[in-house]
Amino acid sequence: MATPDPQPNSCLPLPGNIYLVGLMGAGKTSVGRILAKRLGKTFIDSDHEIEQRTGVRVPVIFEIEGEAGFRKRESSVVQELVQLSEIVLATGGGVVLDPENRRALRSTGTVIYLRAAPTELWARTRHDRNRPLLQTANPLAKLEELHRSRDPLYREAAHLIVDTGSQAIRTLVSRLERELRARAQAGPADASEHQLSTLD
Structure with missing residues (x-):
């Protein structure tokens, strides 16, 4: 007797942790919340986790301890969170500055x-006063500087690179879910990055 084709498994949990990296305004938290729900995982935002533990907002930590102090806290939290299982973790934009992270x-x-392009990031963050690094005379120039310096580090860390463009969050999440499930079915991902082009 012929074996029936397996049914689509889009509702089944996907094993392993998912980590989202990128500059501020890239959509890590918004994408992460929806993606975690679809994949049957727990969502964690590293900045929120730091705020919960310290009892103060990230801008206050920057003001009191400086960026170096915040990065030290961030690294400690991230090194702890990666020991958990079945999570989707939205990381802070500067998490990749530490090679250990x-x-x-x-x-x-x-x-x-x-x-995302710096101009797109600026459009998304220009009214947000909770971005310490953008509290400058020219925030767009700061985003361009951060993009130049951090893009190679994000690429070094990434298994997948996704141009977010102007597509809706749920459209982006659907693309990610399909890609992640396809990679899981295909077996262990190779060491090279896999580029996802922006949908038209």
Whole structure:
């Protein structure tokens, strides 16, 4: 007797951790919440986790301890969170500055780089006063500077690179879910990055 074709498994949980990296405004938190629900995982935002533990907002930590102090806290939290199972983790934009963070993320889960042009990021963040690094006379120039310096680091850490463009969040999540499930069916991902082009 012929074996029936397996039914689509889009509702089944997907094993492993998912880590979202990218600059501020890339959509890591918005994408992460929906993606976690679809994949049957727990969503965690590293910045929110830091705020919960310290009892103060990220801008206050920057003001009191400086960026170096915040990065130290961030690294400690990330190194702890990657020990968890079945999570979708939205990381802070500067998490990749520490090579130990890059190694920890890449070796314990699938890293997805949500990439967007600085002009798009500026359009999304220009009214947000909770971005310490953008409290400058020229925030767009700061975003361009951050993109130049961090893009190579995001690429180094990433297994998947996704140009977010102007597509709707749910459209982007659907693309990611399909790609992740296809990769899971195909077996272990190879060491090279896999580029996802922006939908027209």
